[in-house]
Amino acid sequence: MKKLLTALLTFGTAMCMTFGVGAKTLDWDHIEKNAQGQTVYFHAWGGSQEINRYIQWANTQLQQRYGVTLKHVKVSDIAESTPRLIAEKAVGKSDGGSIDLVWINGENFKSMKENQLLFGPFTQALPNWKYVDQSLPVTVDFSEPTDGLEAPWGVGQLVFIYDQAQLSAPPTSFAQMLSYAKAHPNRLSYPKPPEFHGSSFLKALLIELSNNDPALSKPVTEQEFARLSPLLWNYLDEFHRVAWRSGKQFPKGTAEMTRLLDDGQLDMALTFNPNAVYSAQAAGNLEPSTKPYAMSAGALSNIHFLAIPWNASAKEGALVAINFLLSPEAQSRKGDLNIWGDPSVLERQYLQGSAQNSEKFNAIDEPHPSWQVMLEKEWLKRYGQ
Missing domain, CATH: 3.40.190.10 (Periplasmic binding protein-like II)
Structure with a gap:
């Protein structure tokens, strides 16, 4: 964990132009090794059966491939999670937090960023970042710069x-x-x-x-x-x-x-x-x-994103989960019209099946x-x- 945090702190002091260099300092094998056995408590909207089933599938894949358990904590609005993080920060709980991963965008991201509740920057350290479609607004969230604190997950x-x-x-x-x-x-x-x-x-x-x-x-x-x-x-x-x-x-x-x-x-x-x-x-x-x-x-x-709280108990597990969710396999399944149909943030050439044909309207x-x-x-x- 010390090695991971040292690398990411180095990341955080660099300018955006050096992120590519900083990413090479991360030992992804070390991250995956430390992630084994971790449970990632994922706070995400739970109002769709299709989405809930997809997250269940992702959990199965993460358990089988990396020994990581993705526990879906269903919320009606991610804003419900922000007060918990603020309370943990107020009492100095800088590690061992109750939330490891959040599905956010917009005002919720802005609030968490301003209150310094997020871990990172980390996005360009992800091995699967290379598949992301850079023509999409993946580095801004409702006009707020993401600064590498959240990874794009889908298009809304x-x-x-x-x-x-x-x-x-x-x-x-x-x-x-x-x-x-x-x-x-x-x-x-x-x-x-x-x-x-x-x-x-x-x-x-x-x-x-x-x-x-x-x-x-x-x-x-x-x-x-x-x-x-x-x-x-x-x-x-x-x-x-x-x-x-x-x-x-x-x-x-x-x-x-x-x-x-x-x-x-x-x-x-x-x-x-x-x-x-x-x-x-x-x-x-x-x-x-x-x-x-x-x-x-x-x-x-807009783009919707995945982020890691600053005091997450399972930071390595959360990084592994995000990286998997950005893989062509996971994005193709998420974009499958018969499963979820969420438009992908990856370049079309890396997608398979009906995910390649996601319907999008003028933005x-x-x-x-x-x-x-x-x-x-x-x-x-x-x-x-």
């Missing part, structure tokens, strides 16, 4: 799902969505913020309503929030009056929205994976006639993460009762 895009057999022409803008909701009351909704998909809906809506105002890409100020956010609240006040259950109750997440769509209670669902519809169809959770689509302006898009950049915090807080104040 906010898209909608509808049943072509029931809805021939779905709305292609949020303006059209409001018109549709007024013409068909009680048929549309969105997940309740601060659930990830619900917050993403708010951001995508504000981007359209404000014509993607340049202020959204910068840290939020009270003045800019007061100028732009009324566009959102005015829209939602109208939308909620004709939404599912009159906007007094909201789906808990994308899994419930998918079920409500399949049950015929909603005309549209949403997901942050444009291929999720295919894996849901393969699992019998959606009709074959369902289809994903993005608004005509594009889809809110719309995420706002600065500070906007999400303010939007969630105000949404809960107005509609969260």
Whole structure:
């Protein structure tokens, strides 16, 4: 462990241009040897059966190949894990931490980074880093530089799902969505913020309503929030009056929205994976006639990442797990439309099967993460009762 930490501390003092040299100082054989027998407590969203099964498969592979156990700690929002890490830091628990690996992005990453809760930098020390598609924004997270503190895992895009057999022409803008909701009351909704998909809906809506105002890409100020956010609240006040259950109750997440769509209670669902519809169809959770689509302006898009807390008990095991999850084999399986269908962060040439053909839509950049915090807080104040 001392050898690993020494190498990574050397890494941390280097500039980005020297990362390639620093990576060569890591003894990966030593890391894999020390990882044997470790249990990696992986805090990750647990709201999808397809994702949960994929993580179970990864655990089996890691146990068989490296003697590493990947224990999925299912959370509804990774923000639940941040207070635990802050509490451990407050009492000086610099090792032996309770969390070894986290699935994060956006505001959660920014918060952990600012509170110095993350281990690294480590990404370019990973043997499988060479497969990563560098044309993707893998070194920034919601405009925040990753500084090697988190490794890209997949590509997310906010898209909608509808049943072509029931809805021939779905709305292609949020303006059209409001018109549709007024013409068909009680048929549309969105997940309740601060659930990830619900917050993403708010951001995508504000981007359209404000014509993607340049202020959204910068840290939020009270003045800019007061100028732009009324566009959102005015829209939602109208939308909620004709939404599912009159906007007094909201789906808990994308899994419930998918079920409500399949049950015929909603005309549209949403997901942050444009291929999720295919894996849901393969699992019998959606009709074959369902289809994903993005608004005509594009889809809110980002990369989601894996990171290691600074005081993780199983740092070597976590590094081995991340490296495996970035392998062409693991990324091809994750991108398989019949398994998870999560678009890969690797160059297409290294992928096999249907992962090579992942559906992607025109991308719309995420706002600065500070906007999400303010939007969630105000949404809960107005509609969260």
